[in-house]
Amino acid sequence: MSDSGAADHAATARDLLALVGGEGNVTSIANCISRLRVGVAHRDRVRDQEIREHPKVLGVVEDETFQIVLGPAAVSRVAEEFRRLVEAERVGCADSPAGAPDAGGAGGAGGGAPDAGGAASDAAALAAKGAAIRAENKRRNATPFKLLLRRVANIFVPLIPALIACGILAGVTGVLTNLGWLTPALPAMRAIAQGFMSLITVFVGMNAAKEFGGTPVLGGAVAAIIPFAGIAEVQAFGVQLTPGQGGVLGALGAAVLCAYVERWARRWVPGTLDILLTPTIAVLVSGLVTVYGLMFVAGEVSAAIGVGANWLLGQAGAVAGLVLGGLFLPLVMLGLHQALIPIHTTLIEVDGFTVLLPVLAMAGAGQVGAAAAVYLRLKNNEGVRATIRSALPAGLLGVGEPLIYGVTLPLGRPFLTACAGGAVGGSFLGLANQLGVSAGSTAIGPSGWALFPLVQGNQGIGAAVLVYGLGLLVGYVAGFLLTYFFGFSRQSLAELNAAESPAPEADPADDPAAPKRSEAGTGVAAGG
Helix, strand or coil, X not given: CCHHHHHHHHHHHHHHHHHCCCHHHEEEEEECCCEEEEEECCHHHCCHHHHHHCCCCCEEEECCCEEEECCCCCHHHHHHHHHHHHHHHHHHHHHCCCCCCCCCCCCXXXXXXXXXHHXXXXXXXXXXXXXXXXXXXXXXXXXXXXHHHHHHHHHHHHHHHHHHHHHHHHHHHHHHHHHCCCHHHHHHHHHHHHHHHHCHHHHHHHHHHHHCCCCHHHHHHHHCCCCCXXXXXXXXXXXXXXXXXXXXXXXXXXXXXXHHHHHHHHHHCCHHHHHHHHHHHHHHHHHHHHHHHHHHHHHHHHHHHHHHHHHHHHHHHHHHHHHHHHHHHHHHHHCHHHHHHHHHHHHHHHHCCECHHHHHHHHHHHHHHHHHHHHHHCCCCHHHHHHHHHHHHHHHCCCCHHHHHHHHHHXXXXXXXXXXXXXXXXXXXXXXXXXXXXXXXXXXCCCHHHHHHHEECCCCHHHHHHHHHHHHHHHHHHHHHHHHHHCCCHHHXXXXXXXXXXXXXXXXXXXXXXXXXXXXXXXXXXXX
């Protein structure tokens, strides 16, 4: 990375830190494929509009954390600079004299002069009222199901970079094998590509134990039972167990059980014996349950998921693809798509690829087609057209947030026609599967053109790539045509094509029920 690029990322991080309320307002920092996820202590200190208007920010999503969409090219570097700045400022605060003023206090930057006590009191009261309202909204949204999905995401999302890397390497190795090239190097390539997947249960176990309040290495230790070769000597339910049986679902159950047993044991074991007895009890109890119960049950569930997904797309592929492709973006916005992560991972373990991901990726194709139609229809609206020009390359690579939150969702009806375009593309892929040619992905995460290196299917890579490419084309065309002809009312088209039309915030005249930009923060978007 060039010095100018590093300076740009550092400047972006400094800007964003100031706009989220400074280091004193930051409680956590994380990033995924395209978003910087910041936990904030006081939501009222975050300057939302200024963050949205920042030239490097593609969008904002609000969930359990405040999520700033930066795109896959920048997010990891900005996140690194952001962490460095927060840590540096906290070290500086710790080293400052005890009497130094607190810039984050109620008195503001000036430290709160004594004669401003009334104003400070009013500000504190307003802040407390706002915090109470946010806490109540958070409580109402924190349903057990949504909290469970959030935990599932926290377990699997950190694994996505490795899944992508190993999936691409597996695809490259498959191509080289078919072509007969670099034969001496292929065993090493296979080891690199398959090593992570052979031990993915251990990583799932560690993340799951951490998420459920246990010690990560204990969760990993119990999950390591599943791929252990010696498990082939054990019988459960009258059946000989096999290494890997139960997969990630078994690892997930084993690690969660281990976390609960560990916490229970810690309450009863004397402190002097805790380091010896607590981990031993946790691993022994959860390990026995895993060997003599979870592996068999999870193996049956994993097999059923594989059979069910293949049956669904094989027998009713066109209809299933229509539903999945059309509803995926609304599911994403509600956060319900996170329930699919273990299913994708299980399908990859069982079949070597997940047939669901390419179908769901058609939702992004519908967005791209819809954006192209909007660009042509709004010939006089330079604000919208400029947004599309900057966001379309990311959309083609499967990063959908800029188009969703910057174009189709604020306009209302184009978001619905984009979803319909995704439904048509999904139906095409489902029909191809129904006719016997599947297109799957060897990893989860990318979509759009970025998914091509991961595509695999039951008829080989060539057929799968052809089907997936045609599916994208169908999604683009369907999203374009549906949006071009049905995406605008006559009145909204005239208003948006006015001489100096700004970029859309929302179009209530077009569709009173259309979701507004502020409502888009209920979940995460595809590619995040």
